[in-house]
Amino acid sequence: MIQGVQIDFLSAERMDRLTMMEKIRLILDDVREGNIVVLEKGLAPDEQSKLIEVTMMEIKPDGFSGIELETYPVKGGDGFGGFFSKLVGKKAESRLTVIGPANQLKTIKKDENLIRAWVSSR
Amino acid sequence: MNFLIRAKLTVSNLFHAFFHKKKSKIGIYGPPNAGKTTLANRIVRDWTGDAIGPVSEIPHETRRARRKENITISGSNGNSITIDIVDTPGVTTKIDYNEFLEYGLEKDEAVIRAREATEGVAEAMHWLRDDIDGVIYMLDSTQDPFMQVNIMMIGIIESRKLPVVIVANKIDLPDAAPQRIRSAFPQHPVVPISGMEGDNIEMLYEKMAETFR
Numbered sequence: 001m002i003q004g005v006q007i008d009f010l011s012a013e014r015m016d017r018l019t020m021m022e023k024i025r026l027i028l029d030d031v032r033e034g035n036i037v038v039l040e041k042g043l044a045p046d047e048q049s050k051l052i053e054v055t056m057m058e059i060k061p062d063g064f065s066g067i068e069l070e071t072y073p074v075k076g077g078d079g080f081g082g083f084f085s086k087l088v089g090k091k092a093e094s095r096l097t098v099i100g101p102a103n104q105l106k107t108i109k110k111d112e113n114l115i116r117a118w119v120s121s122r
Numbered sequence: 123m124n125f126l127i128r129a130k131l132t133v134s135n136l137f138h139a140f141f142h143k144k145k146s147k148i149g150i151y152g153p154p155n156a157g158k159t160t161l162a163n164r165i166v167r168d169w170t171g172d173a174i175g176p177v178s179e180i181p182h183e184t185r186r187a188r189r190k191e192n193i194t195i196s197g198s199n200g201n202s203i204t205i206d207i208v209d210t211p212g213v214t215t216k217i218d219y220n221e222f223l224e225y226g227l228e229k230d231e232a233v234i235r236a237r238e239a240t241e242g243v244a245e246a247m248h249w250l251r252d253d254i255d256g257v258i259y260m261l262d263s264t265q266d267p268f269m270q271v272n273i274m275m276i277g278i279i280e281s282r283k284l285p286v287v288i289v290a291n292k293i294d295l296p297d298a299a300p301q302r303i304r305s306a307f308p309q310h311p312v313v314p315i316s317g318m319e320g321d322n323i324e325m326l327y328e329k330m331a332e333t334f335r
Binding site: 044048049050110 | 250
């Protein structure tokens, strides 16, 4: 059998059909199996907050040590928080997001349009 | 007679509801080792003569949110606020007890520290969702401000429409670059300080009095 790491690309449509907890469960179950999850559209701030909380509750010594998560900065071209976008009332859209096990996924470089990551198998 | 007493109480309650300003709980958030407890101790010491908790170079020294009530802070412009300061554990998405072994901790001690730290981070996120009225977001100005956890946390704070002051800490260190923090988060006030040395601390009090009124 070919050795490697499974990468699941999840479309915005699929994620939009799920509730907050269903999304978090889907991501964490996948990541805890050693897979990398790529979300076409990132999580909302409330979902990110809950994801951190649930991740913390599932960390175990010599087992799951948490997640590595990277996303492109929010679009707007006027700084990371999009001051101008807020001024004109435009809602910031979260962008492509990569999530993986903290002990397997390492970010090497990130800027506005590039996420360079290194993945090791378990 | 009872009617008069009841009427008086109702008027008193209405007066209280209209004119009594709710005391704000201001959370000090940020990644581990940004200097949150050092700043919390300085604020509490400066305005009450007390302290809030111990500090350490080992990450996750603060593993429970700690609240100090009724701190009145005055800016030089006459603004004054009374707040509760909540010192919170450093927010992260990963905790591995092996990291603590590098600081000389025994395995048992490191495992306990990691477990308590995970509980502390979960608790800090819970406070942010339900109990915090404003945020001091602490960053180490010798570190990259674009770390994912900072981007997530600022996004979460903004989505909750909480007033925020970003503190660029550790400006006494040679590698400090507070201007990087300003350019990363231009939409928020950024105050460069040294929590350890007390540099610019008056400027921070002024900004707090203005932002958390």
